[in-house]
Amino acid sequence: MQSESRWARAAAVGVPAAVMAVIGAWDLGRGGMWRDEGVTFQVARRSVPQIWRLLHGVDAVHGLYYLLMHAVLALRADEVALRLPSVCGATAAAALVGALGTRLAGAWAGCGAGLLYAVTPMVGYYAQEGRSYALVSAGVLAATLLLARAVDGQGVWRAYAVVLGVTCLLHELAALAVCAHALTLACARVRRGVWGRWSCAVGAAGAVTLPLALVSRAQSGQVAWLRTPGWASAGRLLSASVPVPTGVLFWGCVALALLGVCAGPRTLTRVALPLALAPPALLIAVSRLRPLYDDRYVLYALAGMPLLTAGGCAALxxxxxxxxxxxxxxxxxxxxxxxxxxxxxxxxxxxxxxxxVLGLALVAVVGVALPPHRADRADARRPDDLGALSGAAARQVRPGEPVLFLPAIGRRAALAYPAGFAAARDVALREPAALSGTLYGREVDAVELRRRLAGAHRLWVVAERYALRPGPPPADAAERAKLALLRREFTPAGPLPRPAPGGAILRLYVRRGEGTTARGGGR
Incomplete structure (x- = not known):
């Protein structure tokens, strides 16, 4: 919009970025890391050769992100440094939504879209998580803006290819944005030459990403926990795309988005609607055959709804x-x-x-959206708190006492916060995680574990909630052996602690026949 002042265009980008930066920085150092953040933290602090070795066996999809975080955590290794790149990514994403809206529908529409994106609770949630998803969103939106500029003849196809390739290396499912871009070009009825240049750019990005896709395909066991998505997944993502997930304001935003689709600026609709629908729809469809869907994998699609809502406002x-x-x-x-x-x-x-009226409605949406952001900073909103578990171990485990992790992934608390377990003896560990090229280390067999526990009268167990429940034995033979030995030779010294939802517990066991004079603690 050339008729608009430079200040208006700058405000459309700067105001959403400033709001997003404040939301992201708000209580950034609160609480401890949770499980996925703990993986980022402990992997990124390894040496580059150790990270490279790990990626050949597991988690290659996050390889570039781990290397980036290796450089960040080399400067300062704590929760704030771990999450700061995500804050920067979310801030850049909000600015890019504002820039897209400005380019396609005017400065005020761009500012409104950027603000709606910035105050969306799901965006704020991942702005404070030490994983790659906020950075991936920024990369996809930067590629989308470059695509809009390239279609207008500004000759930025090389930049588009570079940004798209780097973003796909951060997380390979960012490649689904290519389908949205293809729909944008089809709806715009661009010339054959544009299709040719776009195909070359996408081909270059794909060539860079192909080795990652081949390696990560062999590591599909990492997402074996995912379930087949249904209509509920689509509904949840729709609710997450709006700053207010229920009530009159929610339906008002939906109505404005529908108006944006029907009567908003065509240039904006051609970009925003495919971005909002294509990546999640494709991933859900594929996941009906092989589960791969999770909301965070298509976090960048959340930008489509604010743009369409702003398009509806522009139409009014x-x-x-x-x-x-x-x-x-x-x-x-x-x-x-x-x-x-x-x-x-x-x-x-x-x-x-x-x-x-539209401005007052935007202020109301922002005001109503702030309480969910406050709630997201509570410890209960994360699946677990590795720092709290490590603190409990530091208070209760005596120097030299054995600790058994059940299953082995429970060791993530000791890897993220090693100080709490420094005095304990990891009785099942054969080779540490960093040296073994694994996430959680290699463990001894059942015979060696029994030998190591032969003289132990007390045994601390760090266990996931499901590991101690009655039911079918674990599928993994090593975990079955650990659980069988625990149940056969030890008994709980006290009642089962109450963990945080989804979190692990710390529980004291004593050898059978030696009494239960010692009482075990919890989180």
Whole structure:
């Protein structure tokens, strides 16, 4: 929008970025890391050769992100440094939504879209998580903006290819955005030459990403926990795309988005609608055959809804201006008619009133969206708290006492916060995680574990909730052997602690027949 001032265009980008930066920085160092953040933290602190060795066996999909975080955590290794790149990624994403909206529908629409994106709770949640998803969102939105510029003849196809390739290396499912971009070009009916240059750019990005895709395909066991998605998954993502997930404001945003689809600026709809629908729809469809879907894998699709909502607002303002012009031009046109000026001034009130109502609605949405952001900072909103578990171990485990992790992934608390377990003896560990090229280390067999526990009268167990429940034995033979030995030779010294939802527990066991004088603690 060339007629708009430079200040208006700058504000459309800067205001959403500033709001997102404040939301992201708000209580950034609160609480401890949870399980996925703990993996990022302990892997990124390894040496580069150790990270490279790990990627050949597991978690290759996050390889570039781990290397990036290796450089970040080399400067400062704590929760704030772990999450700061995500804050920067979310801030850049909000600015890019504002820039996209400005380019496609005007500065005020861009500012509104960027603000709606910034105050969306799911965006704020991942802005404070030490994983790659906020950075991936920024990369996809940067590629989308470059695509819009390239279609307009600004010759940025190389930059588009580079940004797209780097983003796919951060997480390979960012490649689903390519399908959205293809739909955008098809709806815009671009020339054959544009299709050719776009195909070359996508091909270059794909060539860079192909080795990652081949390696990660062999590591599909990492997402074996995912379930087949249904309609509920689509509904959940729709609710997450709006700053207010329920009530009148939610349906108001949905109505404005539908208006944006039907009557908003065509250039904006061609970009925003495919971005909002294509990646999640494709991933859900594929996941009906092989589960791969999780909301965070298509976090970047959340930008489509704010853009469409802003397009609906733009359509209302455009309609109001047209009505005002018709009312003004329908008034008497005699030069000295005193009623003519009054009719024009009354007619121009309409677009101003519509803009005022839309602005007040935006303020209401922002105000209502802030409490969920506050709630997201509570410890209960994360699946577990590795710092709290490590702190419990530091308080209760005596120097030299054995600790058994059940299953082995429970060792993530000791890897993320080793100080709490420094005095304990990891009785099942054969080779540490960093040296073995694994996430959680290699463990001894059942015979060696029994030998190591032969003289132990007390045994601390760090266990996931499901590991101690009655039911079918674990599928893994080593985990079955550990559980069988625990149940056969030890008994709980106290009642089962109450963990946080989904979290692990710390529980004391004593050898059978030696009494239960010692009591075990919890989180």
């Amino acid at each position: 303002l455009t309609a109001a201006r047209r009505a005002a012009r018709r009312r003004a031009t329908g008034a008497p046109t005699r030069p000295r008619d005193p009623g003519h000026a009054g009719a024009r001034s009354r007619a121009l009130v309409l677009p101003g009133a519509v803009a005022l």
